[in-house]
Amino acid sequence: MEDHQIVPDVISTAPVEIAKITFRGGVNVNLGNELKPIQLKDIPEVFWDADAGSFYALCLIDPDAPSKTEPIYRSWQHWLIVNIPGMDVQSGETLSEYIGSSPGQGTGLHRYVFLIYKQNGKLHFDEKYSNNRCSREDRRSFQITKFAEKYRLGTPVAGNFYLAQWGD
Template identity: 40%
Template sequence: MAGRTQALSSRGVFVFIFALSFVHVNTNSTDINPCASQAEDVRNTTLLPHYLPPAKPTLNQWCESGLVPDVIDAPPPLQMRVRYSDLSVNYGNILTPAQVRSPPTQLTWPGEQNGLYTLVMIDPDAPSRQDPTLREFLHWIIGNMPCCSLGSGEIQAQYFPAGPPKGSGLHRYPLLVFKQPEYVIFHEPVLTNKSFEGRPNFSTRKFAHKYELELVAGNFFQAEYDSTVDELYRMVEQQ
């Protein structure tokens, strides 16, 4: 009986410690500095508390989509929960470019209390999945994020909205979170969202290998052309 009581007590301690690894950050709060100078395009992003780990994705969801092996060698161990306003990203569901014009409003993934993380979003289907000569088109990178505070991270590539060309069909858009071994000094130039420069032919694999990043969580959606893409291209070309 004493052994069973000790086991239950140990289990309770484990659950309590595990729960502490999920951090609630609301970047809309007046009590939190959103670091607007560094994180202007994520100032409305909220990280919600979850005291149980997100469901593990199945191998099929990543393999059937082709993201394994097109982008990564194996599925992320855990699910990242992503929302654009009231719309959830759910392993390949279809959203429109208009719906993802702004950065996600909510991101949630399990993390370590003192860990640092890098978020990467890309399009492996540029200009089309049938002819991906620009694979991968880089959409977003934020590095050196404390668990789990995007507003305190360092933007390496500003959020660039999904812009699949007309007639190119569905494009896949994975969002991937990597754990860093330590603080990283990134050597790539910081990219704005006012230019295509530096975004085509990015390699998530090479980037992760270069900085010894460990993939821990992810999710993805699909999108195809709508009329807002034309407006996006016009805005970039006018810069």
């Protein structure tokens, strides 16, 4: 994550554990591999070394919106689920529905970062719910570090990332 400047652009410390992220068709995220947006349209499966008795928060962000050279909307929120019991992502509380990667034409490679935080128990989140059709204002300029600080999540326990650019 340091080589791709996720540390310090997104978080101050890289998580120790690498989360396993698999999209439909066996497409795996592997610490900065380049994937095509067409491969990323469906919700992925996410695995990490979770404690069955704990709750977790999972987010996917694009810190390069609208481009890495001009990230004026850093970071774009693509997915946010909280109160995940153990590793059962589907049973968590969705605050932002999944939106696949769709970098704009001519904006170059974007980094898409998955971060998983261990919560201090089941929490009440007062964030606005964002569905697939919500306005851009509801998803842009999301600061995961401020979110983690607000809910006392500490540093991420697991993470992974891929790169993607505009495609037909």
